[in-house]
Amino acid sequence: MTMADRERDFENRFIHDQELKFRIRARRNKLIGLWAAEKLGKTGPDANAYAQEIVRVDFEKPGDDDVFDHLMADLGEMGITEKEIRAQMEELLKEAEKQVMSE
Template identity: 55%
Template sequence: MTTFDDREKAYEAKYAHDAEMQFRAEARRNKLAGLWAAGLMGKTGAVADAYAMEVVKADFAEPGPDDVIRKLAADLGNLADEATIRAKMDELLSTAKVQLLDEAK
């Protein structure tokens, strides 16, 4: 096997790893956003966890976070506007990435 082949395989492996980590981070962000929203709605315990899983599942409707934002905005009503939800999701994506990195250690 040539050096070029080795580099190509390494690049492909890195790309696959990065894509998987991004998917996991977004799923974790969605769960954290669901827990945040559940707290705003007064849900706790198993009910909050179940709601968070609904939010995670909502992300499979279309690519990108807009499907999750629409769900959260509809469910939260006057408790949070779309700008607040988007800002919170950006914050939670950073939190999710840190959590995944900590778990990998």
């Protein structure tokens, strides 16, 4: 195996890992969106639309702050705390990873 082959393998592995992380985060955002939709009393198509909105919100800025801020704005008035939202995001990240890895 030449150095160029190793570099190409490394680049391909990096790309694969980044795509996997993206899919896991997108799945987590959908799951947290469905969780929040339930808290907001949304069901069926309305719940799915809200979950898709949360997925799109994640593209606004790097990291989880955009998703968290959106959820906090929607759920904070209902008495759901920052700690609860962050804990749910953490738990659903693990669930999303399990789901994506089993596909």
